[in-house]
Amino acid sequence: MRRAPLALSAIAAVVAVSAAACGSDSSDSDTADGGKQTVAVTITPQGCTADPATIPAGPTTFKIANKDADAITEVELLNGDTILGEKENLTPGLSGTFSLNVKEGKYQLYCPGAEGGEDKEKTDFVVTAAKAGATAKATLPAGVTEQLNKAATDYAVYVRAQVAELVTNTAPFVAAVKAGDIAKAAELYGVPRLNYERIEPVAESFGDLDPAIDARIDDAPDPATWTGFHRLEKAIFADKSLDGMSPIADQLAADVGKLNTLVATTTFQPAQVANGATELLDEVGLTKVTGEEERYSLLDLLDMQGNIDGADKAFTLLEPALQKLDPTLATNVRARFTDMYKALDPYKEGTGYVSYDKVTEDQRRALTQTVDALAEPLSQVAGTVVQ
Incomplete structure (x- = not known):
């Protein structure tokens, strides 16, 4: 968000x-x-x-x-x-x-x-209208157009799969909220978050749907109308009460269902795939590393992984074509993704990550530096693949 x-x-x-x-x-x-x-x-x-x-x-x-x-x-x-x-x-x-x-x-x-x-x-x-006789696109190495088109098609498949999982994983979380089971709701909260963070820029394309699903209190024009994951996060982890949260849970289920319907017909250009990867890294730097996103649950590292996973998937799909268009850039971005995952490794705990309040300011700065080192070359990919 x-x-x-x-x-x-x-x-x-x-x-x-x-x-x-x-x-x-x-x-x-x-x-x-x-x-x-x-x-x-x-x-x-x-x-x-x-x-x-x-x-x-x-x-x-x-x-x-x-x-x-x-x-x-x-x-x-x-x-x-x-x-x-x-x-x-x-x-x-x-x-x-x-x-x-x-x-x-x-x-x-x-x-x-x-x-x-x-x-x-x-x-x-x-x-x-385009100028008469203007060159439509530069001559590309053999097979690149096909590789780029395949990347765009495969990314649409990936998005649909992630949103389908989002719907599946949101259902038991919503059920726990409606049952008033705080412990179960807290246990299940992070599971659909990972799916959502992987495809966050896609959700942002559908008007008010992303704010309905993922707005923080800072982004809500009126706290009384605040909905979505973070409204429930506050109830579970800060307020320790689910009173009055059933309508919010029902709305969340309806909103992720609507997202599932919308992505079924969404298509992408290759450059849009690259742009989405850049947006995901921007999300990490702007709201995840700072601790703003999951201020009540402290699951910020999980959200980071979701954003990075989504960016990595987008880049991986474009990588074969990029290796032909700009092999130096492709190799650089891949190395920076490797560094990014290594930077997260020390914070793993069980099947997830440590609570973000255990990450010191110095460690957060180090994470920011690694994010920035990846974001800079990654931001060049879309301009390279747009034709």
Whole structure:
């Protein structure tokens, strides 16, 4: 679950999307590279501006720089209510990128927090028909297109399997909550969490479904309407009472069932698979290592494993094609995943992990460094596989 403002993910198949986000990017070139065009987006207190604000359809890199806006830290490219690409956590002076293969249409750049309110937060962005004679894609090594398409198909299968398991594993947890069995509910709480964390960016693509399932109290506009896993987590581990939680449990079961229905027809572009991996690592760095996600159950290390598992699966599916496109990058990312799992090993206990309150601040910093070392090269994968 991301921090407020709540965001959708670039999963809807409206455009071929690669939101390949890097922590920083010092280049401000607006020249095309290998057939890919560049849009410079500048964030100021008044909002965000794109140069150019109209482009032809095709592979595009958005280079974003926060000039001096304290209240704005993210930029989103919207198609209606769907986020097609975004870059978050851009405080003044920082910059970053995301890449999209955009189709013809009318979009908006959304910069929440702009002075002047909602009317100033969104800026029109237009994509016209592709230029006549434009090269559709670079020539790829033999077999790469087939490998990328297979990766996208196999990832959809993986997502459906994880969500099916999520439904199965949520059912006994919900039953324990409704029965008022705190001990059993506490025992079962972590099992569906692992499934959910593996596919979290996919859930985020479906409007308010992710907030309903996974919002923390900080993200709930009104605590009285707070639902999902973390509402039940608080009742179990902090309040030590399940009074009044049956409706919350029923709603959770209904929401994961709805997610199961939605993913049955969801398809992915190869770059979207890579983007999802990057988003999962961002989740680890933003809310898991900090201890924000599982503040009552202290199962943050389990959530980390779920995010890392999901990112690793996405990368593994893309790895054969990436070895042909950029073998150095592929080898580097694989080595960093190995380091990431090794960094978690000391905290294993039984079939799970130690309580997160047993992890010292120094150890948390070390975990953060390992996450960052993986996130940086992983963020380059989507831009490499987008065609």
